[in-house]
Amino acid sequence: MDTVDVLVVGAGLAGLTTARLLAEAGLDVAVCERRTSLETGIRTTGIFVRRTLDDYALPHLGPAVRRVLLYPPSLEKPVELVSARDEFRVGDMEGIYASAVRDAERAGAQVSLNSSYPAKSTRARFTIGADGARSTVAKNLGLDVNRQLITGIEEVYPVRTGSVPTFHCVVDPRLAPGYIAWVIDDGEHAHVGLAGRADRFTAPLPQLLQRFRDSFPAPDPTGPVKRRGGPIPVGGLLRRIVSPQGLLVGDAAGAVSPLTAGGLDPCMRMPELAASVTFDYLRSGNRYVLEHYDGAAMRRRYLLRSQLRRGLSLVRGPGLAEVAFALLRTPPGKAAARRILFD
Template sequence: MEIVDVLVVGAGLAGLHTARLLAGQGHDVLVVDRRSTLDAGIRTTGIFVRRTLEDFALPAAHLGPAIRRVVLYPPSMRRPVELVSARDEFRVADMAGVYAHALARAREAGARVRLGVAYPVAGVAARFTVGADGARSTVARRLGLDVNRHLIVGAEEVYPIAAGGSPPTFHCVVDPRLAPGYLAWAVDDGRHAHVGLAGRADRLAGPLPRLVRTFADGFPGLPAATGPVRRRGGPIPVGGVLRRLACPQGLLVGDAAGAVSPLTAGGLDPCLRLSELAAAVAGDYLRSGDAAVLRHYDGAALRARFRTRLLLRHALSGVRSPAAAEAAFAALRTPPGRAAAARVLFGDGSFPDSRLTWRTAQA
């Protein structure tokens, strides 16, 4: 029987970041993932926001051009709302390259990584298990922790395009017929077109790949594909951070923890920030053996920071008719509506800074 300090289940960004930090503390860390290669089964859209780009060392070679312009469309596609930031707000990443970079850094820190290995792992016993195994986490169920109940599903196509004359733009379409409870998007950053949609699975009007292709073919002004298409997608938890995230046997990070913005469904910034808090708490617990340390990894406290976004999530999910969406856009076109939209899209707010959270807890 092989005994390790920490078994990390899932070699996505959350799992590899947590593994690197724990290995850097001197713990014996083993990462397993059922995928045989990390460029298979990519689920995230790969959209990084400004605060993540400012606070984390991401590989610049795998990031697309900066995006400052966002255009919001109602179902009719008429009179869209255009917002332009004075700062670089988004970059869309080649996630296969980002994962490869994160994998290399985790190994450099001393973590061992085994791909093509399913959980539970035969012949391996761990003092502590980190569940980074996605929205439908097996680790959460086996450890008796909370599981995600509120999910939407998303799909995206990415294809290279010929360079155009328009500035990089993030197009968002709110249409409950196409993407019930969420939105469709088209990002043209001058190198690639990223076209996708997400919504409640029980209200989608057909198979996601067909809906994405129909939307891509009909989107005005989107450059035609010049090469092969890459596809990605999967379930997205939008119910907010789960309350019970940790026990003496392990904890959850990333999508498994519900660390996704309830409103925007963005998960890359929360997964990195929550992973830092998870690594700090787990490392302290492994060193001290004091289960009271785990109270600092409190999902209920984190949820309190997202009450407004949870309410907005419920409101968005309740928009069921194109007429209601068009009416909402009338408010968005007013100065207060534009200011509110800009605050959501360009604001400095983010997932709570885990480093500050941990320093406060230790004080």
């Protein structure tokens, strides 16, 4: 049986980034991923926000998006927000994952696809769970698990529009209870999707997505459609995300904005702390080091957005959503929307 310093479970962005950092630090690292190909089973829209774009050099990004339109259920009088800076770019996640695998392997990590966890052939001094919203590692290590989830579905296709790159967000509890429906069209690809609380959907997700496409003037596809989706944790960072046996990163740790459901920025930042704590702990054997990876303390930054998430969940009918948009169209409402979306 092979023995490694660290076993990373899950070859998503958080897992591969953590594996690369640990391998660069000189540890013996293995990554196991149950999928046979990283081109399948993609669940993220791939939207990278400005703070991520400013701090990290990422490959395979689409054109910049500076314009956001927020729509009420009637789709009338949308609120327009335009930034002077590049606020969003949508990544080609297949290409980004492939690049992340190469970087991890160049650093010395072993990446194995079609590999199950727990791995019968590999023992590890420490295990890192990067295995998604419903983490098996979290359960096996006795850590917290995500209990507040929304479920999403999305279609992605190439387009030829020539229009201004725009992020369209539709608040309609009939389609996306507790969340939004969206179209992000950067002029090269269109991502059309919706997400919400599974217990409130009135029809199967593919039917709701088709209903949304029929009602919203989405761009016409010029090529094959890809469909993706899955659960998204929206309860904020979990409290217990580390033990002497391992820790959690990314969706497994609930490191997703409770309000916007954006998780790619934490996927880039959280591995830096996770790798540092893991290296120091394995080198010193001092459990005190693990206290620096405190989910309860890091959770505080999500408090405001958690409160806003609860408010959004209370919007159960289109009438209330229309009233909310009357407030959103005021200068204070626009200022709040800009802060959420652009800051």
